[in-house]
Amino acid sequence: MGPGGIATIIAAVSLLVVAIAIAYTILRISRLIDEVQKTVRSVNRITTTAEKATEKINDALATLVGKNSSILKLITGAASTFMGRKHSSKDDE
Secondary structure, three states: OOHHHHHHHHHHHHHHHHHHHHHHHHHHHHHHHHHHHHHHHHHHHHHHHHHHHHHHHHHHHHHHHHHOHHHHHHHHHHHHHHHHHHHHHHHHO
8 A cells, every 4th residue: 555545544534533523513503502492482481471470460450440449549648658657757867
């Protein structure tokens, strides 16, 4: 076997190593993409659930305030009384 044959074997082995390295890299990248997709799906589920819960709470509050405007007045009065006491106690010190 001459020097050309040895060079051919070295080139073939080098090409095989490069092909294996590229295949491994592509496999790892595809797994990474799959994991990112799973994460995005679960974040979307959480966001959708939070949006639905917020809508239900907003609807319930709107219904409560719409039906009973006296509750809103009571809450506003209590809040203003609490804030008034808080300010007056600071003035006393």
